Amino acid sequence: MSDAFITRTDIESESNGPLDGKRVAVKDNISTEGIRTTCGSAMLAEYVPPYDATVIERLKEAGATVVGKTNMDEFGMGTTTETSHFGPTTNPVDEERVPGGSSGGSAAAVAAGEADLALGSDTGGSVRCPAAFCGVVGIKPTYGLVSRYGLVAYANSLEQIGPLAPTVEGAAGLLDVIAGPDDRDATTRSEGAGSEYASAADGDVAGTTIGVLTDLVDGADERVASVFEESIADLEDRGAEIREIELESLAHAVGAYYVIAMSEASSNLARFDGVRYGISGEQSEPEARQEAKRTDGESGGFDGDWNDAFARARETGFGPEVKRRILLGTYALSAGYHDRYYQKAQDARAWIKQDFDRALAEADVLASPTMPVLPPKLGASLDDPLQHYLMDANTVPVNLADLPAISVPAGTADGLPVGAQFVGPAFGERDVIRAASALE
Amino acid sequence: MTDASVDPATVRHVAALARVDLDENEVERFATQFADVLEYFETLDEVPETESEPDLVNVLRTDEVHEGLSQAEALRNAPETEDGYFEGPPVG
Numbered sequence: 001m002s003d004a005f006i007t008r009t010d011i012e013s014e015s016n017g018p019l020d021g022k023r024v025a026v027k028d029n030i031s032t033e034g035i036r037t038t039c040g041s042a043m044l045a046e047y048v049p050p051y052d053a054t055v056i057e058r059l060k061e062a063g064a065t066v067v068g069k070t071n072m073d074e075f076g077m078g079t080t081t082e083t084s085h086f087g088p089t090t091n092p093v094d095e096e097r098v099p100g101g102s103s104g105g106s107a108a109a110v111a112a113g114e115a116d117l118a119l120g121s122d123t124g125g126s127v128r129c130p131a132a133f134c135g136v137v138g139i140k141p142t143y144g145l146v147s148r149y150g151l152v153a154y155a156n157s158l159e160q161i162g163p164l165a166p167t168v169e170g171a172a173g174l175l176d177v178i179a180g181p182d183d184r185d186a187t188t189r190s191e192g193a194g195s196e197y198a199s200a201a202d203g204d205v206a207g208t209t210i211g212v213l214t215d216l217v218d219g220a221d222e223r224v225a226s227v228f229e230e231s232i233a234d235l236e237d238r239g240a241e242i243r244e245i246e247l248e249s250l251a252h253a254v255g256a257y258y259v260i261a262m263s264e265a266s267s268n269l270a271r272f273d274g275v276r277y278g279i280s281g282e283q284s285e286p287e288a289r290q291e292a293k294r295t296d297g298e299s300g301g302f303d304g305d306w307n308d309a310f311a312r313a314r315e316t317g318f319g320p321e322v323k324r325r326i327l328l329g330t331y332a333l334s335a336g337y338h339d340r341y342y343q344k345a346q347d348a349r350a351w352i353k354q355d356f357d358r359a360l361a362e363a364d365v366l367a368s369p370t371m372p373v374l375p376p377k378l379g380a381s382l383d384d385p386l387q388h389y390l391m392d393a394n395t396v397p398v399n400l401a402d403l404p405a406i407s408v409p410a411g412t413a414d415g416l417p418v419g420a421q422f423v424g425p426a427f428g429e430r431d432v433i434r435a436a437s438a439l440e
Numbered sequence: 441m442t443d444a445s446v447d448p449a450t451v452r453h454v455a456a457l458a459r460v461d462l463d464e465n466e467v468e469r470f471a472t473q474f475a476d477v478l479e480y481f482e483t484l485d486e487v488p489e490t491e492s493e494p495d496l497v498n499v500l501r502t503d504e505v506h507e508g509l510s511q512a513e514a515l516r517n518a519p520e521t522e523d524g525y526f527e528g529p530p531v532g
Contacts, residue, residue, distance in 0.1 A: 050513035186499040255484045258477070266458060273459075275528045277517035307459055309529035315461035323460055324470060327451070328477060330458040344484035350492030386476045 003089045004099075004108040005068040009035055017062035019177060024059055025115035027106050028069040029076060030161065031150035032056055039152050040072040040084035040102075043278045043317030053150020054185065055119060055161050055178045062177045067115055070105030074319045075269065076123055076154040078102050079391050081130070082382055083321040090378065093135055093417055097375040100130030103164065107134040110164050117174050121151055123159040124257050125370075125395025128407035131164055132370035132419025135409045137171045137436065138164045140395075142426050143402035144189040146175075147182035155264035156187075158257075158399040168408060168437040172197035175429065191427040200430035201437035206239030208435060210422075211363030215250045216394045220372040223413035228369040231410040231420050231439055238438060243363055249348065249355040250397050256348035257396035258389055259332050259341045266329030269322070274313030281309025284316035324385060349400045356401045360425045365435045368394050370407040370419030394421060404429045408436035446474040 006028050013019075026032065029039045031049035033056075038044045052060070059066065073083040081104025082088040091099040092112040099108040103120025107130030110118050120127040122140035131138025139162045146161045153159075163174035179192030212232060217225050236242050274280035281304075304312075318326070332341040359366055372394055381388050398405040403423055410420035420439060424432040451470045455462045462470070511524055520527035 047517050050509050050516060183501060249487075252484060252487050255481050256487075259481055259484070270459075274519060275526050276514075278519075280519035281529060283519055304529065306529045306531055311456075311459045311461040314459060315463075318460065320466070323455075323462070323466070324473065326458050326460060327454050327470065328474060331450075331454045331474070331478075332481070334454070334457065341481055341484065344487050346492070347490045348484055348487040350490040351487060353492070354490065384476075385473050386480055389477070389480075 002109070002112060002114055003087065004070055004105045004112060004114060006038055006040070006071050006086050006105070007036055007069040009066055009068050011035070011066040013060045013063045013065060015061050015063050018173060019059065019062040019064035019117075022064050022116045023067045024064045024174075025068050025070050025106055025109040025118040026056065026066055027072050027103050027118070027120045029072060029121060029152040030055060030119060031152070032066065032069065035069060037069065037152070038086070039076070040074040040086060041317065041319065041322070042085045043272050045085065047277050049150070051150065054147035054182045056150065058178050068109070070103070070109055070118065072105055073102035074322050075152070075265070076102040076121060076126055076159070077265070077321045077325055079125070079129055079388060080376065080381060081105060082378065083319055085319060088378055091134055091375055094375070094415070096377050097416070098133065098378055100133030100371070100375060102126040104130045106164050107131055107136055107138065110134070110136045110166060116165070117170060118164040119174075119178070120162055120164055121159050122162045122399065123155050124261060124392050124399050127162040127164060128370050128395050128405060128419065128421060129392070131407040133375040133417060135417030136164055136166055137168050137409070138162060138407045139171050139175055139429070139433075140398060140405045141175060141179065141429065142191070142404040144187050145179050145192040145404070145427065145429070147185040147188050149182055149184040153268040155261040156268065157264060158261060167201075168406070168433055168440055169198050169201040171406070172201050172433045195429070197429050197433055200433040202434060203437045203440070205235050205435055205438040207241070208365065209241045209243060209363045210235060210435065211243050211245040211359055211366045213250070213366050213368040214244050214246050216368035216372070219393055220369045221374060224369045224372060224374060224418050227411040227413050227418040228420055232367060235435070235438055240438075245359050245363065245366065247355040247359060249351040252348040253352055253397040253400060254390060254393050256345040256352070257392065257400060259345035260349065260400070262325045262329030263333050263342055264329070266326045266333065269326055272314065272317060273310045274317065279313050279317040281312040284312050352397050353401045356397070356403060356423070364424075365428075365431050366423040367435070368421050370394060370421040374413060374416045374418070398423055402426060404432055406432045406436045408439050410439060446471050446478065
């Protein structure tokens, strides 16, 4: 059995629609009624949501069959799908390598042909990174296009649910199904109502101005940069106009991203106290102590006060990367450090947005390699968190600026997939889909 | 010593604020790693102050009663319940 899935399902839709007969894999941080939704964490290993996320309702209305819940970095925190409590997923292209993360299970399921389509979530590149590493297509929608109702929150000002598929048209068609306003998520906007993204995958780039983000090309592995540059030359041959664009703010994107994401994580993950769901303080204690308390007749079997039980449940339920981010986020928001880290990160976010607005006034879409590196071998990047975080340099600016982006296979280097990323203006999904389709 | 250095006592303090117990190995490892990461965050000092005008509107809806979770559904995932309530630790 493939290591792309945490839970296999076979939920056939009773409706008919554009996804009739399509097998869809769903990242395990998207709530599915009656099917456990673990977020790749021991904390939620037995959690069974009593309701469907809005995107799941829309999949079912469109006739899709949900074939399983896919492996992921714990709570979406990682770039390799190695921080999952359930173990790593391997890359179907090369089993010694990571599939990317955090939606690695979703990308691997599509790349291995175990699903026709998949849903992931993208907080700092988590759909585009595994798409690039596994040689499939992934879209990070404009913030507010897709409902986050039922998505277990990690950093809610940054994340969007996005589609993965073997083709640009397939990913765009799945986006058509899930996009659009939702009265249960007040951050959704009306622009996605009645969308026709799939029809934009016509491969026609003649007359399109493509701005190449030179800072992100220069920072990439030479083999990656070379494949990317060949694909840009191909688009130029087919009538696209190419411009080089430098954006000074991008050098600060990774720092700003992690400060904001960790701060939001420290707040969002406070809900995991082991009382309403998850591992309780009591469950996390050795059996002998529990037995002693039971014979003492102590109320509820809990030892110590609320804070002790809470801290013990979180010690047991969370893995190292999740603890690292919660603690760094708590530190960044604590008295004396808020202005130095969090406020500066918000300034950087505003600066990046302004830089992108300027660049997108000069070009229809912006382009870069999706990932600056080829897929690393399993275990190669875990020991040094900072180096691991730096892998996200090309993808996080888009999340900070709330813009849409797509990763499309651009070719291979040393037999490994390389992805090209196209970024568009807010709600410019058709622009990035059209540009990406020209590379297929 | 840079501003970004983190000693084990600081890691323990932040872990207490965040309500996450850590073992001694984790404290030592995080102290080293946090110094690296926080030093990297110091590069944000070079970021100019930027005016941002968030594109925000109030989103309101009529306050209507909708069907919600039943009590049984709401309690289904709780490790400990009693008489239809969540059961938590004593309030210290």
